[in-house]
Amino acid sequence: MSNAHPSPTGHANRLAATTSPYLRQHAHNPVDWWPWCEEALALARATDRPILLSIGYSACHWCHVMAHESFEDTGTAELMNRLFVNVKVDREERPDLDKIYQTAHQLLARRPGGWPLTVFLMPADQKPFFAGTYFPREPRHGLPAFKQLMQGVERAYREQKTAIESQNESLMAALAELEPRASDALLERSAIDTALQQLDESFDPEHGGFGDAPKFPHPTNLELLLRHATDASQAGAPDRPALEKAVWTLERMIRGGLTDQLGGGFYRYSVDARWMIPHFEKMLYDNGPLLALCCDAFAVAEDPLFRDAAVMTADWVLREMQSPEGGYWSSLDADSEGEEGKFYVWDREEIQALLAPAEYAPFAAVYGLDRPANFEGRRHLHGYRTPEAVAGDLGLEPAQVQALLAAACATLYVARERRVRPGRDEKILTAWNALMIKGMARAARTFDRPDYLESAEQALAFIRGTLWREGRLLATYKDGTAHLNAYLDDYADLLDALLELLQTRWSRVDLDFALALAEVLLDQFEDPIDGGFWFTGRDHETLIHRTKPLGDEALPSGNGIAAMALQRLGHLVGEPRYLAAAERTLKLAAESIGRMPYAHATLLFALDEWLDPPETLVIRAGDERLDAWRREAQRGYRPRRFVLGIPADESHLPGTLAAMVPGERPRIYRCRGTQCEPPTESLGDVLNPTP
Incomplete structure (x- = not known):
């Protein structure tokens, strides 16, 4: 199940030996891919070829589209291999690289980035000189063909090095300028x-x-x-x-x-x-x-x-x-x-055939099956109405509608499990x-x-x-x-x-x-x-x-x-x-x-x-009241309360916890920030203090 996009059999490139499922999806591309490593960077320097850096991740739809259109195409791969040292990166394993080159893309292209990220780097120092995201195999949507783009980038590298070096100086200065500076600014609630x-x-x-x-x-x-x-x-x-x-x-x-x-x-x-x-x-x-x-x-x-x-x-x-x-x-x-969302979407007739009439009526009403299809001629389940609203129309109690919906969802889930699953x-x-x-x-x-x-x-x-x-x-x-x-x-x-x-x-x-x-x-x-x-x-x-x-x-x-x-x-x-x-x-x-x-x-x-430092409660007890008091102190939504229940027999605790010793009876310590009160044996005194 882990391989979402099985590769054709044949010669495997270096990505086959990596741990990333995303990189392995490209292991049988005709592209001479490298993972990000010193050997690849050294090759770029030695051959004076720019690095074509492609960053994506395994669940990325447009990454798969570009891989199918370009990286699996022998003509495109031949051009990539001849002009560049090609490096593939999984953004989830290397978020450091992704953060740097996404920011560089925004500075170079003056628009938000995304994935796949396509960046061309100088071979000597890995500074980017051109960046984009998805590029199609053929020109469309105002984007150049990927092969056309690569030829233009490589020509610019050969013929415009002085301009590129000047651009790189400006880029590095801009990256440095984006980093925060030390400040003595007052920290205020405003x-x-x-x-x-x-x-x-x-x-x-x-x-x-x-x-x-x-x-x-x-x-x-x-x-x-x-x-x-x-x-x-x-x-x-x-x-x-x-x-x-x-x-x-x-x-x-x-x-x-x-x-x-x-x-x-x-x-x-x-x-x-x-x-x-x-x-x-x-x-x-x-x-x-x-x-x-x-x-x-x-x-x-x-x-x-x-x-x-x-x-x-x-x-x-x-x-x-x-x-x-x-x-x-x-x-x-x-x-x-090969289709986005295919595992999750339905035809109305498919649902109707699977459900009993009593289940179908509330399900169709809640999920709008009488409305036009909402996803490429099919239906992705979206709640248009609440079960409570539907119950009145159908003359049922809300609990009855909930039960029928649960039964319908269980039936559809079982049917869906028979489909080809998305890759993991x-x-x-x-x-x-x-x-x-x-x-x-x-x-x-x-x-x-x-x-x-x-x-x-x-x-x-x-x-x-x-x-x-x-x-x-x-x-x-x-x-x-x-x-x-x-x-x-x-x-x-x-x-x-x-x-x-x-x-x-x-x-x-x-x-x-x-x-x-x-x-x-x-x-x-x-x-x-x-x-x-x-x-x-x-x-x-x-x-x-x-x-x-x-x-x-x-x-x-x-x-x-x-x-x-x-x-x-x-x-x-x-x-x-x-x-x-x-x-x-x-x-x-x-x-x-x-x-x-x-x-x-x-x-x-x-x-x-x-x-406004939060309240810290430390409970010390040696019986069942330890968990009971902890649960009571944590009841409701209390984001400003940190509660720790430490058994009475726990000793040699670090820092100020060492002073929060147990007694003969359960006791609770209450602190706010660095200020602590004397312990008490009454949970109520802590949870409901008198003014």
Whole structure:
């Protein structure tokens, strides 16, 4: 199942020996591909041929289109092999390269990038001098033919070297200028208020979400609204519109085509404003944060819709995305049998033949089967009406409609399982696993699901046993091989996931692991002078640029996650170095946040907790009250409360935890920031303090 696009038999190129399923999809191309490696770079220098760098990923539809049109074509391959040293990169294994050359593309082409990314590099120093994305085999849509483009680029390299070198100087200066500068700017809550205002201005009141098509889920923005609404309510000044924006957006996403209505899980994004037709790939890095968001929305609104979406997503992960070794696989392809979405879409007659009449009536009403087909003559399941609205029309109780819909979905799911499945990228990435570990731990705690906790623990055990070596993380694993130095996101996201797991159940091993990760972050990634964290460690391969990414992208900001997790860990164990590193990061980011606050939601969470430190509760007990008190303290949605239940027999704890000793009876310690109160033996005194 892992190979979405089987290659023809015949001679294999160097990509056959790589760990990336995406690179292996190109192993039988007639192109003389290289992975990114010193040998390829040396060959380019020795032969004075530019590097044709192609960056993509296995679930990318247009990557497959360009591969079929050009990389499998012998005439195109012959030209590529003659003119260039051709290097193929999996952006998921090498996000460092992708970040650099995507930014370079935006500077060179003056438009957003994407995948496949096609960049031509100088052979001497890998600086880019021309960049684009998808190019067709024949001219169309205003794009030149790929062969025509390559000939023009190679001719420019030979005939315009002086101009290219001048352009490269300007490009490198522009890249340097984009990096944040050290600042003593005051950190104020006004940035959070501005972000909320920006979200309000771009909100789509009809369909939910922000802006127009294409629409992405942006779970960090929805979390910002939930956190703000909760804070406002607790402060006695409820902001009902903020809560409604978050809840309405998530409801439209769940009922609509962004969600797999039969199998669970969220697709990548919607190509329209109504959340109807998605780009059909399913990515682990989307589903981890969205799983956690559904848990939080249920804790706030207690709407079973959010519970059901969370459970369906978590169950899909257990069923389809967790390897026997314990780690989570990366993604499901958008395509099957060469067609995007083919696995997921239906004909109305097909559905009618599979369902009993009593099931078909409510199913057709909810999913609009009486309406025109919505996807290339076929139907992708999108909820046009709610079960409650349909129940009245059919003279049924809502519970009856729900039961009939569940039966119909189960029947269609079984039928769909007989189809040719989309390919699965079975590499295991540390950062993406961390995002799902956090989501699974949150779901385990919210819904009291030991199987979700076990899943998260298995993934963590795999990372610790396979991707943690000699005190350093590795970024990726496939087929018995773990390799590549880990990136900022790997360390920050895993530290954050460990803190989530520690709130779900105690583990001294996990606390020690969290402390070890924090030390590597400070030693290898932090800039102690200007503040913030580099995306790559100090001993990483030297590239043309070293980035400090601050904004949220497809993944939450590594700098934001690091700042927030270090603050929480620093408060927990009383380590001022962690708190100082977080503060330096926020000061570095102040100017960038000020320019576009809503694009820095994760850093805003850290800023919020820097301005008003969260409450930390440490429970010490030796009986069943340990878990009972922890659960009670975690009831509802409390993003500003960090709860740890430590067994009474646990000793020699690090830092300030060492002073939080157990008593003869269960006791609870309450701290806010670096200020702690005397312990109490009354949970009620802590949860319901008297004014």
